[in-house]
Amino acid sequence: MICPRMPSRLFIIPLVAALLLTGCQKDEVHAYRVPKEVPPPSSTVETAASDPAASAQSGLTWQAPSHWEELPANGVRRGSFNATNADGDTADISLIAFPGDVGGLAANLNRWRTQVGLDPLPEAEVQATIEHQDTPYFHLDFVNYLGEADGVPTRVAGAITSHGGESWFFKIIGPASIVDAELGAFREFLLTIAPSR
Amino acid sequence: MANSPNPFLKFFTSLRLTVVLLVTSLVLVFVATLAQVNLGIYGVQEMFFKSFLVWVEIPNLGFSLPVFPGGYLIGGFLMINLVTSHAYRFRLTWKKAGIQLTHFGLIVLLVGELITGILQEDFSLRLEEGETRNYSESFRRNEIVLIDKSDPTFDDVVAIPEAHLDDSDPIQHGQLPFRVVTRAHYPNANLTMLDTLPAGTPGVVANLSDEGIGPRLALLPAPFTYNDEERNLPAAFVELVGTDGSLGTWLLSPMLTQPQTFDYDGRTWEISFRFEREYKPFSLSLIELKHDIYPGSTIPKNFSSLVRLQTEDGSEDRESLIFMNEPLRHEGYTFYQYQMDSANGFSVLQVVRNPARSLPYVACVLMSLGLLWQFTFHLTKFARRRS
Numbered sequence: 171m172i173c174p175r176m177p178s179r180l181f182i183i184p185l186v187a188a189l190l191l192t193g194c195q196k197d198e199v200h201a202y203r204v205p206k207e208v209p210p211p212s213s214t215v216e217t218a219a220s221d222p223a224a225s226a227q228s229g230l231t232w233q234a235p236s237h238w239e240e241l242p243a244n245g246v247r248r249g250s251f252n253a254t255n256a257d258g259d260t261a262d263i264s265l266i267a268f269p270g271d272v273g274g275l276a277a278n279l280n281r282w283r284t285q286v287g288l289d290p291l292p293e294a295e296v297q298a299t300i301e302h303q304d305t306p307y308f309h310l311d312f313v314n315y316l317g318e319a320d321g322v323p324t325r326v327a328g329a330i331t332s333h334g335g336e337s338w339f340f341k342i343i344g345p346a347s348i349v350d351a352e353l354g355a356f357r358e359f360l361l362t363i364a365p366s367r
Numbered sequence: 368m369a370n371s372p373n374p375f376l377k378f379f380t381s382l383r384l385t386v387v388l389l390v391t392s393l394v395l396v397f398v399a400t401l402a403q404v405n406l407g408i409y410g411v412q413e414m415f416f417k418s419f420l421v422w423v424e425i426p427n428l429g430f431s432l433p434v435f436p437g438g439y440l441i442g443g444f445l446m447i448n449l450v451t452s453h454a455y456r457f458r459l460t461w462k463k464a465g466i467q468l469t470h471f472g473l474i475v476l477l478v479g480e481l482i483t484g485i486l487q488e489d490f491s492l493r494l495e496e497g498e499t500r501n502y503s504e505s506f507r508r509n510e511i512v513l514i515d516k517s518d519p520t521f522d523d524v525v526a527i528p529e530a531h532l533d534d535s536d537p538i539q540h541g542q543l544p545f546r547v548v549t550r551a552h553y554p555n556a557n558l559t560m561l562d563t564l565p566a567g568t569p570g571v572v573a574n575l576s577d578e579g580i581g582p583r584l585a586l587l588p589a590p591f592t593y594n595d596e597e598r599n600l601p602a603a604f605v606e607l608v609g610t611d612g613s614l615g616t617w618l619l620s621p622m623l624t625q626p627q628t629f630d631y632d633g634r635t636w637e638i639s640f641r642f643e644r645e646y647k648p649f650s651l652s653l654i655e656l657k658h659d660i661y662p663g664s665t666i667p668k669n670f671s672s673l674v675r676l677q678t679e680d681g682s683e684d685r686e687s688l689i690f691m692n693e694p695l696r697h698e699g700y701t702f703y704q705y706q707m708d709s710a711n712g713f714s715v716l717q718v719v720r721n722p723a724r725s726l727p728y729v730a731c732v733l734m735s736l737g738l739l740w741q742f743t744f745h746l747t748k749f750a751r752r753r754s
Contacts, residue, residue, distance in 0.1 A: 197528040201542045203521045204501075204646055247560055264560075268622045277597050281557060293596060309708075319565065332708055334495065 230265075230333060233362035235355045238263060253342075253352045261344030261352050263359075267336040275300075278330060278339070279313055285343060286317030286324045303329065307364045314353075316346060325349040329360055379451040388448065392441045395421075407593035409507065417484045419443075439481070446477045465741025472733030479726025490645055490718040491705060494653035494674070501650035501679075503718040505643035509601055509621055513543060514637040516628070528643065529554075532603055544632055545609040550575045550616055555589045556602040558622050574618070575604040579627035579638075581618030603640060607631075649678040649697065651716075654686065658709035670707045672714040689716065 234240065234251055241250040249265035276297065280290035291299070301312040310329035317324055327349060328341035340363070342349055342356045378384065399415040406414060415421055416438030422431040436444075453470055490503035508529065515523040525540050527547060537546040551572070561574075561583055570587045586602055602620040606613055609631065617627055619640035626639040652675040659669040671690035676683060676697060687695045695702040699720050706715035 197530065199525065199527050199531060199538060199540050201523065201525045201540060202646065203523050206520060206522055274597050277592075332713065 230338065231362075231364050232265070232359065234263075234359060238355075253344075253348060253355075255348045255351060257347070259345045259348040261342050261348045263342045263352075263356065264339070266339045266341070267334075268339075275311060275330065278337070279311075282313065282326050282328060282341070282343075283315050283317070285319075286315055286326045287319050288315055288317040303360070305361050305363065308333065310340075310360060312357075312360075323347075327353060327356060333365065376451065376455060379447055380455045381448075382452075384444070384448050385452075388441055388445045391436060392438075392445075395435065395438065395441060398435075405593060407595045409595060410593040439484070442477055442481060446474060446481075449474055449477070461744065465737045465739070465744060468737030468740060469734050470737075472730045472735075472737055475726055475733060476730035479723045479730060482723035482726070483721055486723070487719065487721040488645070492651065492702065492716040492718050494651065494672070494714055494716070496653050496656060496712045499650050499652040501648075502644045502646045503716075504641075505645070507598070508643040509640060510643045511547070511603070511605065511619060511638070511640050513547070514626075514639075515542075515634055516637050517634040526643075529601060532605075537608065545607045545614060548606040548608055550604040550606050552601065552603045553586065553588045554601050555591050555599040556620065557587045557589055557600075558584050558602065558618075558620055559587070561585045575606075576616050576618040578615030578629065579617045580623065581616070581627075584618055586618065586620075601640065605638070607638075647698075647700070648680075649676060649683070651676055651702070653714055656707060656709055656712070656714045658707055670704050670714075672704060672707070672716065674702075674716075 230248070232249065234249075235253075238251040238253050241252060243249055247264055247266050249263075251263040253261045253263060276291075276293045279296050279299065283290055283296075290296075299313050299315070301314075303310045303312045308331045310331050312327075312329045314327040315325065317326075323346040324344065325346040326341060326343040328339060328343075330340075331338050340360060342352060395415055399411045402415065403411045414437075418437035419440045420433035421435040421437050423434045424431045449470060453467070453474070457467065490505055492500060492503040494500060510529060511527040511532070513525045513527075523542060525542050527538055527540075529552075531538055532549045532552040534549070537548045539546050553572075568585070568587075571585045572588060574582060574584070574586065576582055576584075581604075588602075592599055600621050602618065602622075604616055605619055606616040608614065614629065614631060617638055619627075619638065621640050621642055623639065626637040628635060628637050630636070653672055654675055655673040657669070657671045657673075658667065659671075660666060661668050669690055671688055673686060673688050674695065675686050676695070678684070683697075689695050689702055689704050691704055694704070699722065701719045701721075701724075703717040703719065704714070705717035707713075
């Protein structure tokens with residue numbers, strides 16, 4: 171390979187410059203003052219649910235089936251329920267909100283798949299598992315995955331939508347026996363989700 | 368070419384250097400193209416092109432070594448080579464004027480790319496209908512913020528870019544009455560409620576937090592993604608240490624939508640890990656968004672956002688309709704229609720600031736004029752000779 175000879179003492183100049191410039195790219199810790207933020211119109215302050223049948227938290231309301239046991243909400247979990255059958259199998263129903271798109275739809279659905287022992291799918295394939303559902307207020311991306319956890323057939327079903335600058339995840343997960351029995355109630359429940367007034 | 372007694376000039380005006388640099392850049396582009404399979408476009412740009420040296424991590428040794436010149440180094444040398452050759456060989460004659468102009472256009476192009484690579488900023492601005500914001504958020508970078516909420520009108524923010532979380536020394540800042548110590552940092556991680564996690568779930572790391580919501584969460588590190596369609600969501604265990612000792616350790620992540628608050632020395636503070644923000648001296652409000660479809664189909668025809676722009680000093684207050692290929696431009700920023708969810712009433716704008724955005728156009732005009740001049744000059748000369 172043809173290579174021009176460079177005077178040795180000159181070679182150091184661009185090399186040092188390159189190393190110095192490479193090291194200058196980290197942003198510094200900085201301080202500033204901003205006016206207090208006004209929350210978007212549809213956001214409301216998070217409060218603990220007091221009525222098991224109708225919750226109004228952080229911009230959404232919903233009507234949960236009466237046989238679901240309501241659990242306390244917390245920072246990310248805006249709503250939480252348990253459904254239990256006669257055999258003692260329990261399904262966990264959660265309503266969770268995170269800011270932004272939380273890594274994208276495919277990443278979130280693959281996260282659910284791994285929770286029931288299924289392998290993540292490529293973007294196009296995971297998109298094909300989505301059932302698109304329109305409720306009176308939202309368009310939901312609904313999925314239903316059957317896998318296995320601890321040797322027990324386990325199902326996760328859930329829907330994802332965006333509201334108030336956040337991604338909302340409505341999910342039921344547990345042994346397939348109880349989730350299969352509660353799936354109808356869960357889908358009815360999804361239809362009741364509405365923006366709070 | 369006249370022989371130069373100066374070795375510096377001789378080296379940088381060498382045509383062989385040009386050839387070596389062009390071959391090196393070819394190799395760089397080839398390797399980067401292959402690497403794009405695993406790293407994605409952004410990762411490849413950062414590692415191969417927006418760098419002076421290509422660093423490769425040595426497996427099991429925990430450090431990196433430079434293995435190849437990066438885009439900035441090759442481009443920089445090419446530019447020096449071009450400029451010095453240009454200056455050294457420059458002869459102001461009509462015969463060579465076209466070539467000189469073409470090369471000058473190439474220099475402008477290289478300088479423009481360098482400025483773009485260093486100074487271009489790319490953010491997103493997500494607005495709900497009726498919402499007003501005076502900041503945009505980074506697509507990739509994150510920051511830890513400590514906000515003094517004590518003032519009823521203003522928030523005093525200290526922002527710590529995520530890159531500092533890997534520093535071994537505690538982070539100190541004049542506006543913070545405590546030090547920030549990173550106990551653990553995960554560039555990408557999932558969070559889930561601890562009580563919903565089956566016992567013995569693999570991959571859960573030790574929870575170091577003892578304040579805020581952290582103790583109720585489980586943290587599962589995830590592989591760093593280079594997929595252009597995905598975003599890494601980092602997490603960190605951060606301890607605050609005041610003059611009297613530790614204030615506690617918090618688990619922070621952009622996934623935690625509710626900021627965590629605490630009181631210290633009579634002031635109320637908020638701590639969170641969020642997408643890096645850039646505040647602007649003006650605000651945008653989303654008045655109305657539209658998602659038009661072709662009649663009788665669901666095929667999108669047009670996405671548009673009607674926004675209101677207001678400057679802080681009140682000098683400007685106007686409405687603007689942003690739609691495909693019709694961005695809003697203001698104070699060096701360009702707002703493009705990026706994403707939209709009309710069903711849920713929000714629009715996402717891409718916010719780009721590129722001080723050198725006009726330079727590629729200038730370069731193309733210069734090179735076109737140079738080539739046009741050169742060909743016309745020779746054609747005229749040839750035609751005269753024939754006649």
